[in-house]
Amino acid sequence: MLKESKIGRRWTDLLSHQLDEILISNNRLGRASFKILGKWEEQRDELNSLQEHVKDLHSDMGALKERLSQSNTERDNATAELAALRTSVSSVPNPLATPHGLILPPVDFIDLDDDCIMVVSPSENTYAAATAKTKKKREDFPRLKTPKAQEPAKRARKNDTPVNRKPETKKLAGKQKAEAKMQARARSARAGPRFEVITGDEGWKDLRTSIEQKIPNPKVRTVKSKNGGIILFPEDAETAAALRRTSNLIERAPRKPRVIIKFVDRYLERETIPWALSQNNDLGIGESELPHIKPLFMLGPREGHVVHWVVEVAPETLSKIEHKSAFLGMTKCRMKFYDSVTQCYNCQGFGHTAAKCNTTQPICKHCSEKHDSRTCKSLAKRCPNCRSTTHNASSAKCPARTTATRLLIRRTDFGTQALASDSP
Structure with a gap:
């Protein structure tokens, strides 16, 4: 009887809701503990790798100590050999045989360091001096004839294509053409509304069920943004209408095109810009298009006679004024699509x-x-x-x-x- 009454059903719903919340909390706690365990294992692996690196450093230090001891032993041996060599050399050396004769200078030995000795000859009768006296003076090299300068190449005609074109210029031109093609492709793409999910990943399951109840087969593309949000792009009007009737969704309409009007008179008021554009009869702007021409903000130097205005227009108006000129106030202005x-x-x-x-x-x-x-x-x-x-x-x-x-x-x-x- 208690279960069939309203109070019994209410308590049953509350208990089931509390049990679901407890289950969700347990799942979150399990995921959090799993993440903590994974971080702990990563830190443990890093510590093990650091310990192995320290062991390698210790082994390298031992090898360096052995090399240092060997170097010290070799130095001691070289010092002993040098001392023995000093004792065996007499104060007066034997005559030095050279291709230019014998040199018998009184030679003195001066110790510069433990490892080197400098030989000094007071009479400057060295081998270099003896050879310098017998050198013959070289004759001057005959002068070569100066070659005649070649005539410059003929100047290319206007219609001739440049022969030596820089590869950087070709590469830059190719990039500009590719970028222009991609922008043209982007402008030809269909722009439709998009819907942003407010609840995030937690309410995505309920939101998906609600959409499928309104339309059996929704044609929609789901994209995840950089900040973790979910964005829905409907592919047909029926799906877009179903998404508009769904709660927890924010509709973002396509952005209207913007035009930058350059060299506008600074003293021209914001409200008079749409009217001034319509006064140019060659543009063909009608009165029905004036409410959709909205000046947004101003660019250019703060102190100057002219400024640049960024204006939001309708797509039909864009095709009439893009890449054209107009007279606003007392200046001639140029207009182009604003893609900044x-x-x-x-x-x-x-x-x-x-x-x-x-x-x-x-x-x-x-x-x-x-x-x-x-x-x-x-x-x-x-x-x-x-x-x-x-x-x-x-x-x-x-x-x-x-x-x-x-x-x-x-x-x-x-x-x-x-x-x-x-x-x-």
Whole structure:
């Protein structure tokens, strides 16, 4: 009777929930103990290797001591031989036979050290002096005729291709072409929404069950981010609608394209920029597109007559104003696609700013160590993003920056998505 009543069922649910929590805690405790045991075994192996290294050092020291004793014995023997040689040599040496005759100088011996003796001749009748007197003066070498300078090669014509082109220039041109192709491929890719999981790995099982209850066969790609989060990319509209109805998910819409307008009059107000663009009739911007033209921020020198404005536009507007000129105020401005990626000055990563960074300790952009870049005193370069030693984190040649820019372009809507006001 107790089990069939509401109170009995409630107590049964509570007890089963508590038992599940105890089981989960036991599993976590087991995983933690397994990790600690693995670390202990690693430290034990390191200690054993260090002990073996110390034994090798002791054996090397013994071998070096034996070599030192042998060297001392050899030195003592050489000293004894030198002393015996000194006693056997008379004060006046025998005549020195040379190709130029006999040399009979009074020779003196001077001891410089235990291991060497210097022979001195006061009359300077040495072998070198005797040979120097008999040397004949060499005749001067006849002068050679100076060869005539060759005529310079004829100058190539304008249409002729360069013969000796530097390999570095060819390599750089090839890299630029490959990068341009990859950016064009990234712009042609379909940009769709993505959903970020809030609960993490712990609630992933319940979230997956909830999605499968709404749609039997969800078409979704699951990607794990660098910070450990889970991101879902739906492949069709039905799956996207099912994900929108699921809790514990945050939808991230595709990024709208941005355009940088260069050489804008500094005194032109932010609100008047969309209207000023629409006054250029050759661009063909309609009144319905003005609400989607949003000036974001300003770049360029702080003190100057002109500045650069970064403006967010709709995909339809981008195709009308990209790589074109317009008159804003009293200046002629150039417009192009803005693909600069945001970089954090705390962790040196891409895609966020220092105000939203989760890293507690700053990372230096010069040497990759954990300190502020403004206080770095190291002369060695090391990029914290690609680990290269030829540039720092703010370099435009960094491969990590190129990858981040390419990812930013892939997440930008270039016309495959509807406007934000028209989307459901």
